[in-house]
Amino acid sequence: MVMSTLQAIQYERGSLRLLDQRKLPHESTLIPVNDPESGWHAVKDMAVRGAPAIAVSAALCLAVDLTKRGSGEQFPGPREAEAYVEDRLKYLVTSRPTAVNLQDAASKLMAVTRKAAQASGATSSSVVSAYIDAAEGMIATDIASNKSIGKHGADAIMGSLQAGGAGPSSARILTICNTGSLATAGYGTALGVIRSLLADNRLEHAYFCETRPFNQGSRLTAYEMAHDNIPSTLICDSAAAALVASGRVDAVVVGADRVTANGDAANKIGTLMLATVASHYRIPFFVAAPTTTLDPSLPDGGHIKIEERPSEEVTHWCGQAIAPASTQVWNPAFDVTPSSMITGIITERGVIQQEHGRINVHAFMVAEGL
Numbered sequence: 001m002v003m004s005t006l007q008a009i010q011y012e013r014g015s016l017r018l019l020d021q022r023k024l025p026h027e028s029t030l031i032p033v034n035d036p037e038s039g040w041h042a043v044k045d046m047a048v049r050g051a052p053a054i055a056v057s058a059a060l061c062l063a064v065d066l067t068k069r070g071s072g073e074q075f076p077g078p079r080e081a082e083a084y085v086e087d088r089l090k091y092l093v094t095s096r097p098t099a100v101n102l103q104d105a106a107s108k109l110m111a112v113t114r115k116a117a118q119a120s121g122a123t124s125s126s127v128v129s130a131y132i133d134a135a136e137g138m139i140a141t142d143i144a145s146n147k148s149i150g151k152h153g154a155d156a157i158m159g160s161l162q163a164g165g166a167g168p169s170s171a172r173i174l175t176i177c178n179t180g181s182l183a184t185a186g187y188g189t190a191l192g193v194i195r196s197l198l199a200d201n202r203l204e205h206a207y208f209c210e211t212r213p214f215n216q217g218s219r220l221t222a223y224e225m226a227h228d229n230i231p232s233t234l235i236c237d238s239a240a241a242a243l244v245a246s247g248r249v250d251a252v253v254v255g256a257d258r259v260t261a262n263g264d265a266a267n268k269i270g271t272l273m274l275a276t277v278a279s280h281y282r283i284p285f286f287v288a289a290p291t292t293t294l295d296p297s298l299p300d301g302g303h304i305k306i307e308e309r310p311s312e313e314v315t316h317w318c319g320q321a322i323a324p325a326s327t328q329v330w331n332p333a334f335d336v337t338p339s340s341m342i343t344g345i346i347t348e349r350g351v352i353q354q355e356h357g358r359i360n361v362h363a364f365m366v367a368e369g370l
């Protein structure tokens with residue numbers, strides 16, 4: 001196994017390379033992604049995955065494309081540059097449907113681009129430069145968000161364990177999928193919370209689900225755990241209930257791909273199962289996600305489009321059939337956890353707590369001026 005880097009997105013102006021996550025943990029291969037078409041395929045085919053990493057990679061592949069086009073010189077004017085950016089962003093957003101982060105990034109980048117096109121003295125170069133600067137800025141913003149989520153999350157988890165008297169001074173956490181450096185521009189969301197607990201000597205142990213069928217847990221989270229020497233144990237997805245029932249987990253923390261106005265959260269398939277187990281055994285269940293994952297335009301989780309992936313992900317393993325050829329498959333990539341089962345949503349701006357079975361995402365966003 002190669003332990004070279006946890007940096008999924010390797011960018012410098014004019015060049016974007018993505019760590020091919022389909023090949024981890026055995027091979028660290030970088031693939032050049034220098035235009036929207038290859039960016040779209042890298043997202044769709046899961047060379048890059050994880051809601052924040054998808055958004056940043058897609059934004060940057062268009063930045064590279066625009067840089068290569070001579071920073072706007074080939075567009076007749078600012079309006080044509082704006083129209084091109086809009087067209088390519090609309091296309092990139094179609095790559096995967098469930099995570100909202102790319103859609104959120106596209107509308108923010110489009111607003112920047114439109115403003116630049118309308119500015120007095122605008123040229124195609126000034127429009128393209130505005131886009132590139134904004135897309136590049138997403139890298140540092142995402143890492144800073146994740147570090148802040150880590151801190152808020154570690155405090156919230158320890159606070160919930162100590163509520164009502166002396167609790168443990170370190171936590172045993174269960175998580176699913178990969179929500180770390182590989183799923184973001186760096187550090188991670190739920191895995192960032194685990195990193196933050198470890199940094200403060202408040203992590204006793206992290207358990208993580210293998211996350212069938214794409215094995216983001218056993219391939220990617222295991223890779224990050226080993227890289228950072230995080231005390232941790234891999235479990236089969238189906239062992240989660242038994243693990244919690246045995247009393248070895250204090251809290252569950254997971255990522256999210258989209259959180260609706262009422263606090264329902266879409267995340268990797270199997271998350272609802274963890275929430276159900278946490279609720280049954282009365283342990284806290286936290287969702288860790290940047291505010292770019294909040295989608296107040298949808299009233300509840302029933303409105304989230306859940307991606308269904310090819311049946312081969314379930315019936316095959318490394319190209320080898322593990323089920324009879326005639327087997328019918330249902331392979332949803334995500335499920336939705338109702339807000340009534342979520343203790344709180346940890347964002348970079350603080351925790352949106354559940355109150356009386358409800359999480360008011362809309363009110364939080366208004367209060368935060370988002």
Ligand code: MRU
Nearest residue numbers: 049050051179183189255256268
């Ligand atoms: O299908 P994936 O690997 O893109 O799914 C990823 C997840 O579900 C993550 O939990 C989510 O995107 C948050 S990543 C910080």
